[in-house]
Amino acid sequence: MGLGMVPLGLAFGVLVTHAGLSWWWASVFTAVIYAGSFEFLLVGLVAAAAPIATVALTALLVNVRHVFYALSFPLHRVKGRGARAYGTFALTDEAYALTSGDRARTWSGRRILWLQAFLQLYWVGGATAGALLGTLVPDGITGLDFALTALFAVLAIDAVRERRGDLPTPLLALLSALAARLAVPGQMLPAAFALFTAGLLARRLATRRRAIRA
Template identity: 50%
Template sequence: MDSHLASAGRSPGWRRQEVAAGIRASLPAGLGMFPLGIAFGLLVVQSGLPGWVAPALSIFGYAGSLELLLIGLMTAGTPLPTIALTTLLVNFRHVFYAFSFPLKAVRNPFAKAYSVYALTDEAYAVTAARPETWTSWSLLTTQISFQTYWVGGGLVGVAIASLIPFRIEGLEFALCALFVTLVLDACRSLAEVPSLLLAAVSFVAAIVLVPEQALFAAMVIFLALLAVRFVVARRRGSIA
């Protein structure tokens, strides 16, 4: 990440420089989000849902992985309590993101509310390596850029789906591919390696103990291990 993300000197045009820095910071993950958004738009239409569902979910329920999951739940007629529990489990990881996300750089209350709302996996992965270098303008620009890539990709996907007469299989795998990329990017910081190892331990334990519900069990185990790691790190003074 460029060190000039933190505007120390307030030189002429500093806002423009921070906005440009935020856009540049968003490009690597954003270029992955856009085609994933296209896959999401295609999936919405090919699942039999109206095209407006794609932008509606992406604007009012902005959470890429959950949105893809919701499409399957909606088309399967899943009861609302099950959807609510699934949403809680899938998005509960954001609680841990908040511990190191540079939200304190944003002071305007409305801008801060948006930054909390737009705290996605991509935003966290981009800021995780050097959270102290971000300013309000660069952070918000990056988050707005990410949502623009996602919403724009979804609209393109809806348009493409309306033009092709056949179904495209395997669209759901695009999410897995993006998560792999984000994990590799975030783990460039040695501080995040323990979380990666805990995730691996959680998955192996779930496969061994409850193979029928491995994904659910792995998420629960991983959340517990992350909580333990946070408590240990706080006692050692690693986290304020």
């Protein structure tokens, strides 16, 4: 997973320099913000000098999924306030995907923290290298804008394989995304999250009713 983040970091670093920002902004974004998908959006917002309210609203909409991550992330295994603070800060999609599977149920808090630290080092290193080499990459290169989408696709495939008996959940997510794309294309992300959450709640209520009747 860490090696997979290197080319993604390179793509982000190249994007930073091509947006007209200094190379060291790539290191600052990845070390201080450390929110991959939002960082890609933040480059455009910073380059356009967007108002701080717009930046804050965008950060909320993009990263609201982390509220749900926290419900099952094994932070209780991490000891110490400082360690827990970093564990909360470094709760990324990749870290959650690796620690939410059955194989991670026996991992210690130390292993979880080291995993998160190495993931961030890969991310910061890749982005810094990409920014330093960004001037050597032509503006017309294709595929860099798809790097983040490809990473999420791989994480989704791994999640489906991990929970083969829970196929309706990814199917519900796909239907929610398609419905939001057709109904409100300009606000697809919040609409898809709302539909997906409503679908999960409806399924939960239906399951409880069947259990009570049984």
